[in-house]
Amino acid sequence: MVKDISFLNEEQKKFLMDYVKTKKVDAFNKVQKVAAIGYEGLENASSENMQLLIDEWVLIDYIDNGFVNNNTPCECGRPLRYQYIVKNNKSGEIKRLGVNHFEKHISLKKHVVKQIKKEFDLIDKEITEISEKTKAKWSIENEISYIPNDYKFNKADNIKKQLDMGLALSARQINYLIKEFNQKILSDNKTVNLPTHEVSNIDVYNYEEKKITSTVYSLSNIQKERIRELYNRGVKNPETICEFLIKNKIAPSHRYSTGKPKIFPSVCIFLENINGS
Template sequence: MGKGNSFLSEEQKMFLMDYVKTKKLEAFNKVQTETSTGYTGFESASSEDLQLLIDEWVLIDYIDNGFVNDKTPCECGRPLRYQYIVKNNKTDEVKRLGINHFEEHISLKKHVVKQIKKEFDLIEKEVTEISERTNRGWSIDEEINFIPDGYKFNNGHIKKQLEIGLALSTKQVNHLRKEVNQKIALENKATKAFPREAPKVDLFNYEESNNTSSASSLTDVQREKIRDLYSRGVKSPRVISELLIENQIAAGDRYSTGKPKIFPLVCVFLKNIEGVRI
């Protein structure tokens, strides 16, 4: 977080610091997951879920001192303001690094480090935008004309942000607008009454919506594994699909988008278990 945020309350400052930490953990582990698996599309997965798919280094913590502090050094001894704490999934070795030493100390490839830095920069810019909008007296009414009374937010960060008087970033507004419009459209559709109409597979955004017949249902073993993963806190249907494949419980067939063909079945099963966000 940058300087000049004296207009923010302590609660708002703490929220934004936690937001940066959460988003950086997710970004680092998303890039590492995509590098490890060779596939993309893990945007909705949590950092903890992503760690299950990474072969080597995962980001487990992040510290922002607010100033360069010799109590939080890099592995090379250089004092840091921002310290990234990584763990090797194979050896459990833990290292504390500055962002410029990912390549040197944990042998990340240059293009991976470049992508991680790009993701981190976007997060910092988003938080700066939130602060600047808050200072200008931004209001959600300026961006979204109608939010139903008692609206249940899918995104807990956005709900909390609004409750404590923080503005939303452009990215968050776009996400919320899409979410609200989808819910209103679904409610309107429900009132026109086709309760038994089967959901169309294109809700999962597949090009190959007419090719899902290759797997008509989940096996008992697959269902049991999904229940086990869900009970242990793995919520992302994409991560669960990848783990089923990795453990040879499901076939590795994929669509041209890279998503496993078992993915829509996992989504439906998770939704039936307990309102999992897809």
């Protein structure tokens, strides 16, 4: 966890602690199963299902005291700040360990422990990112330029709850939402054909209600290259791409009276061609 979260309220602190616990339990158990069967297609497996699949030790709980605490020792007696509680699926035995003693006390292989530590480190970095952004008064509008009004957040991932309580989102969560929004826009679109000369007269605010198919023109090779790069990185929202191009002086900043960039229709059409290719 991040060193200082004193600026957060109790609800926010509890949310982040629960978030870390859930993520670390999932990471520990998935790494073990992947190591055991050599199969990585387990991203959507629940923690409960993962525990049923693992033959031996599973992580069932995680404690962060905030400080080194004599009341939460490792099996060897060393006091811990972070205590990992594991259970043997065969015998039912429970052990309480520090992260550096997985190999010693439950005989996990070195490469498995190394991967578990790597996953734990990524989770801790994500929490640090969320906390630092929250402290800096982060706003979702600065990251995502367009959110469908009727988009329904997945209750299972708790992102809506996270936003409602005033916590920032991590880059991983933002990328996930952008992909979700793009998929929704594409699924809601209806295909229409427009003559090339009508492209500049598109009702840009209603673009999400229709798919536009036409010959792409007016974009330079450099602009097309940058759009493809963004698309391949998962950035597929046309408004986000337009603002990126403008901010980096790759496209002119001319806008319609509505505020939409004038390059927006061409970007939309080019994205449709990429998606259909």
